[in-house]
Amino acid sequence: QQQVKQSPQSLIVQKGGISIINCAYENTAFDYFPWYQQFPGKGPALLIAIRPDVSEKKEGRFTISFNKSAKQFSLHIMDSQPGDSATYFCAASTDKLIFGTGTRLQVFP
Amino acid sequence: GAVVSQHPSWVICKSGTSVKIECRSLDFQATTMFWYRQFPKQSLMLMATSNEGSKATYEQGVEKDKFLINHASLTLSTLTVTSAHPEDSSFYICSAPRAGLYNEQFFGPGTRLTVL
Numbered sequence: 001q002q003q004v005k006q007s008p009q010s011l012i013v014q015k016g017g018i019s020i021i022n023c024a025y026e027n028t029a030f031d032y033f034p035w036y037q038q039f040p041g042k043g044p045a046l047l048i049a050i051r052p053d054v055s056e057k058k059e060g061r062f063t064i065s066f067n068k069s070a071k072q073f074s075l076h077i078m079d080s081q082p083g084d085s086a087t088y089f090c091a092a093s094t095d096k097l098i099f100g101t102g103t104r105l106q107v108f109p
Numbered sequence: 110g111a112v113v114s115q116h117p118s119w120v121i122c123k124s125g126t127s128v129k130i131e132c133r134s135l136d137f138q139a140t141t142m143f144w145y146r147q148f149p150k151q152s153l154m155l156m157a158t159s160n161e162g163s164k165a166t167y168e169q170g171v172e173k174d175k176f177l178i179n180h181a182s183l184t185l186s187t188l189t190v191t192s193a194h195p196e197d198s199s200f201y202i203c204s205a206p207r208a209g210l211y212n213e214q215f216f217g218p219g220t221r222l223t224v225l
Contacts, residue, residue: 034213
């Protein structure tokens, strides 16, 4: 029940395209859903986060869509750029972060 | 965003020695910090919660006598890997939540430990 399932494991997108990563959870006590971006050999960096009382949050090219009834949330990266190539982790939290398994995104020019 | 630092960024040690990793919150105070372990191409696994002024809380399966945690101040937590063995080689990352509406967690840059 503490798991956060993330898909796909890897994603290849052409420059300018839309990258979509999906996550699902079981524990309805989770009240905070962040997305992190991690480059090789670096720590994760907070990208965007959402609370379950809203269905969508947008910051620049990054959008979180949240479906509370389905217990699913997703990250959309619009106009994907080669610099977005990284591993993305969703997470869910009450007091501790539970991470998804990660998605390796590659954006080709 | 808030800044969390780690030192050292990488360390190589011989089997049987102990290694200390520092985690500092540079521009905010953190009564709680978290320590994670990450193997190549895998996700982050929470090892323990470091609590300022009290004992750390360890996740199931993490040996508290092997991974010693000390939260010395509101800006510093240390992780000591005692009697390190090659299977302890990993990427160790700390995080600290900044108090606020969302208590966002900010991560350090990580420490690459290699045990020979």
